[in-house]
Amino acid sequence: MRWCTSCILPDTRPGIVMGADGICNACKNSGRKQKEINWDEREKAFRQLVEHVKLRTNRFDCLIPVSGGKDSTWQVVKCLEYGLRPLTVTWKTPVRTAIGQKNLDNLVRLGVDHVDWQVNPEVEKKFLLKAFEKYGATAIPMHMALFNIPLSIAVKFDIPLVVWGENSAFEYGGADEALMGFRLDSKWLSAHGVTHGTTAHDWIDSELSEKDLSSYFGPTDEELEERDIKAIFMGYYFKWDVETSLKVAKAHGFEIASSPRTGIYNYADLDDDFISIHHWMKWYKFGFTRSFDNLSLEIRNGRLTRYQALEILKERGEERPVSDIQKFCAFISVSEDRFFKAVERYRNLGIWYRDLDIWKIRDFLIPDWRW
Ligand SMILES: [Zn+2]
Incomplete structure (x- = not known):
């Protein structure tokens, strides 16, 4: 797994192509957008x-x-x-x-x-x-x-x-x-x-x-x-x-939540209880969470440094949406046991390995991550 040295996205993310210089295409496009x-x-x-x-x-x-x-x-x-x-x-x-x-x-x-x-x-x-x-x-x-x-x-x-x-x-x-x-x-x-x-x-x-x-x-x-x-x-x-769309939306009556539902924004992914599960599955499949996306955007827009983003990530951990998963299982009428067994089948063994009893990601972005 390679991590962009400018933002914090991995090359396992669909659509991300890492350049030889260690910088991803999302970061390159973002620079291009400003200039060209x-x-x-x-x-x-x-x-x-x-x-x-x-x-x-x-x-x-x-x-x-x-x-x-x-x-x-x-x-x-x-x-x-x-x-x-x-x-x-x-x-x-x-x-x-x-x-x-x-x-x-x-x-x-x-x-x-x-x-x-x-x-x-x-x-x-x-x-x-x-x-x-x-x-x-x-x-x-x-x-x-x-x-x-x-x-x-x-x-x-x-x-x-x-x-x-x-x-x-x-x-x-x-x-x-x-x-x-x-x-x-x-x-x-x-x-x-x-x-x-x-x-x-x-x-x-x-x-x-x-x-x-x-x-x-x-x-x-x-x-x-x-x-x-x-x-x-x-x-x-x-x-x-x-920031622009948020400002305009707020000026026209849009309300934000008291805390983020998934990721770091309290103004995104607000309307649906299941969207958090879609984002969380990326942890198993690609080794990153919604916060990686959100924080990378903040880095690209110059509102956070990469170091600050890493500190926030450490605090947030894997962000398992426990109550949304319960609600999802009830909606599709499966037990949580069956749900987690199914999730386990999608763990990407190309990036995950077992260290004794604990699953870890090889070459993870943060060396002292609490697994
Ligand atoms: Zn990048």
Whole structure:
């Protein structure tokens, strides 16, 4: 395992490529963003896009997939600023938190129409269990739903523009330059959609029919092309920074939590009780946690030194989300014993080894870590 000497991410993280100089592509992209991108030009391009869609439609100008989080609040504020009339769409998690609901209500009050789309919980339970047992991944149904539902609605209501937030391929540094642009398409989804490259078709079996999985199917690239529907990333047109979007969101009524639910931010991952499990599984699979991502971003943005980040990590440890795991087990009707046995199957033996009875990661970032 190699660790970036600038931030604290390992090369086991999907999408991370470590340079010969010991610096990861996420850090390199971040520097490039500051220096090379002409944000005035990009803003102009967005303005042109706005003009194009407003000429094309008499109804909703754009569709914004929203969770109610700070980023989606910022997306809505931005689109309203440019005079767009948005339809906002949410994939409704079966375990929405109270603060998540509050922030979503606040977002709708900014002056937008809203669809809250919930998948049949019986279908979602089965799908979650299958995804967990097959890939050790609890977020496949969520990602498949939240990417496809808005696109399906855009086609249905002929909404010419779908406005996503940040392009994770760009922000965290992907290996494929072609995916770092403004467009979200099936190629992007397959690489960065967090569905292990699967689509709803791959999950049809004797327990889940094609009809059961209806919510998880989306339009093809050809359908979107034919209907002149563009799915773009706002982060391509406007400089994306957590502090900026947080500030704007707060000024528009967004509320933060009293403490972080997972990772180091008390303003992220707030709306869903299961997302913490998705992040925590990375500890077994790749040897890092949500805090590594968050702290690396803080280092890149110059708000923390690498030394300070390491001190915070030592304090936080592995961050097992005990109560969320209990809730998850109850939802998919498996015992915690079965859950942890399944988790153990995903421990990456390429990085983990057993020191007597204790599991440790070889060449870990922090030599005196409490295992
Ligand atoms: Zn780095």
